[in-house]
Each structure stands twice: as C-alpha cells, then as structure tokens.
Amino acid sequence: MNHIALKMLMGDKGKYLGIVMGLTFASLIMTQQPAIFVGLMARSYSFISDVGLPDIWVMDPKVQFIDDIKPMQDTELYRVRGISGVEWAMPLYKGMLKARLTDGTFQTCNVIGLDDTTLIGGPAVMLEGKLSDLRRSDGVIVDIDGAKDKLGKAAASPDGKNTPLKIGDSLELNDRRAIIVGIAKVTRTFQSQPVIYTTYSRAKAYAPRERRLLSFVVVKAKPGQNLDELTRRITATTGLAAYTQDGFKQLTYNYFLKNTGIPINFGITIALGFIVGTAIAGQTFYNFTLENLRQFGVLKAMGASNGTLLRMILLQAVLVGSIGYGMGVGIAALFGFLMRHTILAFKMPWQLLLFSGAGISLICIMAALISIMKVIRLEPAIVFKS
Amino acid sequence: MKIKYLLPILASTGFIFATYTVISGSQPMPVAAAVVEPASAPFKAFIAGSGIIEAQSQNITVGTPLSGIASSVTVKVGDKVKAGQPLFYLDDREAKSAMAVKRADLAKAQAEVNVALANVNESQALSRLAEAVSDKRAISAEELLKRRNTVLVTKAQLDSAKAAVRQAEAGIADIQTTLDRMVVRAPVDGEVLQVNLRPGEFAQAGGLGTDLLILGNLEQLHIRVDIDENDAWRFDKNTKAVAYLRGNRDFKFDLQIAYVEPFVVPKKSLTGDSTERVDTRVLQALYRFDRKQSSVYVGQQMDVFIEAPEFATAHRAGNLTHTGG
Numbered sequence: 146m147n148h149i150a151l152k153m154l155m156g157d158k159g160k161y162l163g164i165v166m167g168l169t170f171a172s173l174i175m176t177q178q179p180a181i182f183v184g185l186m187a188r189s190y191s192f193i194s195d196v197g198l199p200d201i202w203v204m205d206p207k208v209q210f211i212d213d214i215k216p217m218q219d220t221e222l223y224r225v226r227g228i229s230g231v232e233w234a235m236p237l238y239k240g241m242l243k244a245r246l247t248d249g250t251f252q253t254c255n256v257i258g259l260d261d262t263t264l265i266g267g268p269a270v271m272l273e274g275k276l277s278d279l280r281r282s283d284g285v286i287v288d289i290d291g292a293k294d295k296l297g298k299a300a301a302s303p304d305g306k307n308t309p310l311k312i313g314d315s316l317e318l319n320d321r322r323a324i325i326v327g328i329a330k331v332t333r334t335f336q337s338q339p340v341i342y343t344t345y346s347r348a349k350a351y352a353p354r355e356r357r358l359l360s361f362v363v364v365k366a367k368p369g370q371n372l373d374e375l376t377r378r379i380t381a382t383t384g385l386a387a388y389t390q391d392g393f394k395q396l397t398y399n400y401f402l403k404n405t406g407i408p409i410n411f412g413i414t415i416a417l418g419f420i421v422g423t424a425i426a427g428q429t430f431y432n433f434t435l436e437n438l439r440q441f442g443v444l445k446a447m448g449a450s451n452g453t454l455l456r457m458i459l460l461q462a463v464l465v466g467s468i469g470y471g472m473g474v475g476i477a478a479l480f481g482f483l484m485r486h487t488i489l490a491f492k493m494p495w496q497l498l499l500f501s502g503a504g505i506s507l508i509c510i511m512a513a514l515i516s517i518m519k520v521i522r523l524e525p526a527i528v529f530k531s
Numbered sequence: 532m533k534i535k536y537l538l539p540i541l542a543s544t545g546f547i548f549a550t551y552t553v554i555s556g557s558q559p560m561p562v563a564a565a566v567v568e569p570a571s572a573p574f575k576a577f578i579a580g581s582g583i584i585e586a587q588s589q590n591i592t593v594g595t596p597l598s599g600i601a602s603s604v605t606v607k608v609g610d611k612v613k614a615g616q617p618l619f620y621l622d623d624r625e626a627k628s629a630m631a632v633k634r635a636d637l638a639k640a641q642a643e644v645n646v647a648l649a650n651v652n653e654s655q656a657l658s659r660l661a662e663a664v665s666d667k668r669a670i671s672a673e674e675l676l677k678r679r680n681t682v683l684v685t686k687a688q689l690d691s692a693k694a695a696v697r698q699a700e701a702g703i704a705d706i707q708t709t710l711d712r713m714v715v716r717a718p719v720d721g722e723v724l725q726v727n728l729r730p731g732e733f734a735q736a737g738g739l740g741t742d743l744l745i746l747g748n749l750e751q752l753h754i755r756v757d758i759d760e761n762d763a764w765r766f767d768k769n770t771k772a773v774a775y776l777r778g779n780r781d782f783k784f785d786l787q788i789a790y791v792e793p794f795v796v797p798k799k800s801l802t803g804d805s806t807e808r809v810d811t812r813v814l815q816a817l818y819r820f821d822r823k824q825s826s827v828y829v830g831q832q833m834d835v836f837i838e839a840p841e842f843a844t845a846h847r848a849g850n851l852t853h854t855g856g
Contacts, residue, residue: 155535165538176549191560194559194560195560195562196562197559197560197561197562197563198562198563198564198565218811219798220757220759220761220798220811220813223578223579223580223581223757223759223762224579224759224761224762226572226579227577227578227579227580227762227836227839229575229576229577229841231572232571233569233570233571234579235569260569261777262566262567262569262777262778263565263566263567263568263569264563264565264566265565265569266563267563267566268563269560269561269562269563270560270561276563276566277566332560365569367571467542468538468539468541468542469542470542470546471541471542471543471544471545471546471549472538472541472542472545473545474545474546474549475541475542475544475545475546475547475548475549476545477549478545478548478549478551478552479545479548481552481556482548482552492556493549493552493553493556494553494556494557495553495557497553498549498550498553
C-alpha cells in the first residue's frame with residue numbers, strides 16, 4: 146500500500162515538486178526570519194556574554210538594559226567587595242565616547258574600561274597584540290570590525306575601501322591620545338558601534354568630567370555560593386540592583402522586546418510565511434488528493450479500509466513535509482553561512498529547528514486533514530460514475 | 532526516476548547542514564581569563580577598602596619659611612637625612628648685604644658710646660673741678676649747677692648710645708635669623724622621597740600645588756585604608772586585616788592597627804588625576820605592616836580586607852562603640 150501511495154505522490158513530477166517547493170519556502174521563511182530575529186536579539190546582550198567571567202552584575206537600580214548607563218560612586222565597588230560570598234568585584238566602565246580619527250571625522254564608540262590590575266572583562270579573542278598590552282601608556286584595543294570599517298582611515302577615492310587601523314595607530318578620545326595596542330574579535334552588539342577597550346582609570350580620563358563614572362561592578366561569587374541568594378544579599382546591603390549574568394541578559398532582552406518594534410516586525414513576517422506556506426502547500430496537496438480521488442475510490446472499492454487510506458495520505462504528507470522541511474532549513478542555514486562575514490545578524494539555536502519543524506508539521510496536518518476528510522466521505526461508487 | 536532520490540537526498544543534506552549550523556552557532560564565545568588573578572578576602576565577612584602606603588611619619592612635604600630662589604639643594608632622592616641637616620639653601624645675598632649694613636651700624640653705635648663716654652669723663656672732670664673750689668665766691672652758683680647738669684646729660688647720652696648698640700646688635704640677630712631661615716633643614720630623621728626643587732628655581736612659601744621636597748621615615752610603613760562611611764559602623768579595629776599588593780596577589784601582608792583617625796574625611800578618588808573628585812566620606816584607619824619585601828613603595832595602592840561581622844547579624848549598637856579613635 147505504501148508503495149502505491151508513493152507512486153501516487155511522485156507520479157506527477159510537477160505537482161510533487163509544487164508541494165515540496167511550497168513547503169520548502171514556508172520552512173525557509175519560518176527558519177530564516179526567526180534566525181535573523183534571534184540573532185538581532187542575541188546582539189542586545191552579546192556584551193554580557195562576551196565579558197563572561199563574572200557571575201553577577203551590580204548596577205544602579207534604575208538601569209533598564211546593558212546600554213542604559215546610570216553611573217555610581219566609586220566607593221560602591223568597595224561596598225560590594227565587602228559582602229560575604231564575593232570572591233572578587235571589579236569596576237567596569239561602559240560608555241559612548243566620540244573618537245576623532247586622523248582624517249578629522251568623528252565616530253561614536255563604545256568605550257569599555259577594565260580594572261587596571263586584572264583587566265577582567267577583556268576580549269577573549271585577540272587577533273593582534275595581547276590583552277596585557279593595555280598596561281602600556283595610552284593603550285587601547287579596538288575590535289576588528291570597527292578597525293576595518295568605521296574607525297579605518299578614509300580611502301582616497303569615495304568608493305575605495307577604508308584602510309584598516311593597525312597597531313601603533315592613534316586616535317583621539319575626548320582630546321586625549323589613544324594608541325592602538327591590539328585588535329580583538331568581539332561579538333557584534335546591537336548598535337554595532339566600534340568597541341574600544343582600555344583600563345578603568347584611563348576610561349575615566351577619556352570620559353567627560355562627571356562626579357560618578359562607575360558603570361558596573363562585576364562580581365565573581367565564591368565557589369559554592371547560591372547566586373540568587375548572593376544577588377539578594379548585594380541588593381539588601383548596598384541598595385544597588387544585582388543580576389546574575391543570565392538575569393541581566395534577560396533584563397536586556399526583555400527591554401528590547403518591549404520597547405522596540407523588532408518582535409512585531411519579525412512576528413508579522415513569520416506569520417505571513419506560515420500563512421503563505423499553508424496556503425500553497427495545503428491547496429496543492431488538496432488538489433493532488435482531489436485528482437487522485439478516483440484511485441482512492443478504486444482502493445476503497447477493492448476493500449481498503451479508511452484506516453489504510455488514512456495511513457497512505459499521512460505517509461504522503463509526512464514525506465513531502467520532511468523533504469520540504471529539510472530543504473528549507475538547509476537553505477536557511479546556507480543563507481546564514483554565506484552571510485557569515487557580513488553585518489547581518491543570524492543565529493540558529495536548536496529551538497528554532499523545532500519551531501520551524503512544528504510549523505511545517507502543522508501545515509502538513511492541516512493539508513492532510515482536509516484531504517483525509519474528503520477521502521473518508523468518499524463513496525467507492527464514484528469510480529463507476531461518468 | 533531521479534527526482535525520487537534527489538529530493539530526499541537534498542532534504543537530508545539540508546537538515547544535516549542546518550544541524551551543523553545549530554551546533555557550531557551555539558558554541559559560546561570564549562571568555563578572556565583575568566590577566567592577573569584578583570585578590571580575594573580570606574575572611575568570611577569583611578570590609579574591603581583601598582589603601583595607600585605612606586611613611587610612618589606620614590609624608591612630610593617640606594616647605595620654606597621664606598620665598599626665594601634656591602641657590603643649592605644639598606640632598607638627592609633616597610638620601611637618609613638626620614634631623615637638622617640642611618636640605619636646601621635659598622639665595623641669601625640680600626640678607627648678607629643687609630648684615631654688612633647692620634654690622635657697620637653696630638660699629639658706628641659702638642664709636643658713639645666711646646664719644647659719649649669721653650663726654651661723660653670730660654663733664655665729670657669739669658664738675659669735680661668746680662666742686663673742689665672751696666670758696667663759693669670764686670664760682671657762681673649758676674656755673675656749678677650747669678656743670679652738675681652737664682654730667683647728668685652726658686650720662687644719659689651714654690645710656691642712649693649703649694641702647695643704640697643693643698639695637699644694632701638686635702638688628703644683626705634679626706638678619707642672622709633671616710639667614711638661618713634661608714637654610715631649610717630636615718625636621719625629623721628620614722629619607723628624601725621626592726625633590727621637586729632644583730638650584731635656580733623659585734621656592735614659594737605657603738601652600739603649593741607641587742611639593743618642594745617630600746620627606747618620610749621609611750623604617751616602618753603605614754597603610755592608610757579608606758573605609759566607606761556606610762561600612763564604618765561595622766569596622767572594628769581589633770579584628771584581623773590583610774593587604775594585597777596590586778598586580779600580584781602572592782604579596783600578602785598581615786596588618787596591625789596603628790591608629791584610626793576619628794575624623795571622617797571626604798574621599799579622594801585615588802585616580803592620580805590632577806583634580807581629585809570627592810565621592811563620599813570615608814573613615815581612615817592606619818595599619819602597620821612588616822616590610823619584609825622591598826617591592827613596596829610609598830604611595831602605592833593596595834587592596835585591603837578587614838574582618839568584620841556579617842552585615843545582617845552585626846549588632847549596630849555593639850559595633851558603634853568600637854569605631855572611636
């Protein structure tokens with residue numbers, strides 16, 4: 146019987162391809178668009194993942210997300226350090242500063258100030274130079290994307306490519322000299338500004354005069370500490386907000402979900418993909434069933450039970466579904482692979498494969514259901530009509 | 532029937548590639564390790580603070596009582612000096628010439644004493660001559676009175692001339708003091724930590740932005756620990772304290788309390804910036820430590836941890852009594 150089902154399905158190549166293509170595109174849209182969405186949202190907290198080492202982030206209670214800097218007094222660092230269960234606590238400066246390039250143009254940069262001694266929170270992947278080179282006077286580390294593009298020396302002709310920054314080149318940050326001592330690879334952030342790493346005290350010198358400059362205190366818990374308990378203790382003792390690394394990611398993520406149009410935009414695209422996929426695949430599959438109604442009638446007349454016919458249709462649906470799904474996610478992954486060196490945000494977590502799989506299954510089930518109803522209601526006598 | 536096999540193959544390749552993308556994409560970014568391991572407190576509950584090393588005598592910024600051009604600086608950085616040893620000399624030509632004038636004044640005053648003395652002798656002789664005349668008719672009463680008075684006047688002139696000598700002598704002593712003050716001497720035994728004055732430079736009396744010369748007794752170092760006023764109530768000077776050198780936490784020093792300054796001061800952020808910003812107020816506790824390694828320097832910062840009661844369990848009233856001086 147299964148053999149007959151497959152024969153029926155693949156008998157008409159055009160129709161077969163039509164169904165598969167419909168499902169492929171539905172699967173492609175339902176994978177690729179959410180992947181861009183997830184990639185974009187992951188960028189909102191990529192800085193938190195990049196810093197990595199600390200367990201807990203301490204900040205002003207009114208901070209809403211990672212780029213919402215509400216600086217604290219410097220002594221808060223020592224108050225946090227004095228809380229039991231804290232292995233170490235380090236200052237972290239994060240702020241937007243204008244860099245003046247050698248050709249005179251200005252570029253807003255994300256300046257990160259690391260603890261002078263330990264340099265905790267620095268970039269992990271150094272393409273050139275070492276993290277400890279930051280100890281050199283006026284030393285800064287820039288990220289490779291910034292060095293190549295926005296901070297690069299302007300090309301002679303307007304269409305030419307920028308000359309990337311090299312070690313030893315200089316920038317001007319708030320009228321102070323900064324010498325590039327390293328190039329790092331960092332995960333792109335949401336705003337995709339060039340990232341400049343330097344030491345905390347130097348960042349304070351670069352930053353405009355303010356009484357408070359401590360953006361974050363990053364904390365490592367002593368081994369065996371319950372992180373949630375420690376965050377509560379920090380908040381109770383200092384009155385500052387303390388989040389675990391995941392908690393802070395969640396906070397940032399939720400802020401972007403709530404306060405930007407990104408989820409709605411992508412939600413609409415995904416819904417459209419689903420609807421179009423359902424329409425194309427469902428309609429083609431239904432048409433295909435209608436055309437094969439006579440064959441089903443014959444089978445029914447020959448004594449095939451409803452259950453057998455149902456199994457046949459389900460087999461057909463599962464087959465086209467999985468082929469369409471596999472090709473769709475494959476094309477989406479290929480798309481991500483081809484775009485990996487561009488500014489495009491693309492991230493495929495395993496949940497996404499389940500999501501598009503579920504979507505395709507839903508489309509197939511809906512298409513199959515309509516067909517199944519038709520076949521079950523079918524009178525075998527139809528074969529002898531006309 | 533190529534399509535029969537082609538599509539499933541394409542589909543499974545696609546799925547495998549997608550799975551690969553998922554796996555490779557979910558690799559977390561590697562995390563940079565700390566360049567040096569940060570210091571961490573050896574106590575369960577503690578107060579953390581930043582400390583700055585200073586000399587036991589504190590760091591004495593030597594000033595000059597008089598403004599002037601430095602003519603010579605007799606010490607170098609690192610010199611050990613005894614109390615009273617000259618550190619630098621100011622240009623004293625003006626004072627020296629004033630001294631010559633004063634000495635001439637003294638000589639003149641002394642000469643005038645001699646003149647006055649001669650006058651006294653003369654008047655006394657004349658007076659004695661007149662007194663010796665027994666016949667009162669030989670000399671008029673007026674003449675006698677005149678001669679007696681002349682004796683008194685010349686004696687007064689002698690006293691005046693002697694006073695002028697003392698005045699001239701006091702003038703010399705005054706210039707001498709000025710000359711002494713132009714030599715700036717070490718107030719205590721110690722080591723020269725910094726010299727910001729070179730011969731020919733103008734040394735300004737009064738409070739300055741840059742210190743002329745810093746002196747300190749380095750036999751025993753102290754560490755001045757800033758304790759946030761919010762934590763001050765938990766501070767107990769009798770508990771254990773340790774300090775770690777920045778940059779290498781293997782340099783650990785056990786601290787003994789020296790004294791606590793009972794006056795809470797505005798914190799200077801130790802950024803080394805020319806304009807220090809005031810953040811909050813801090814209690815300053817001074818600790819002694821054994822300088823077993825030579826790799827500590829005055830002015831260096833350390834991370835300090837002081838054992839303290841747990842925040843939640845600390846009894847407020849009980850601890851307040853400890854914090855006083």
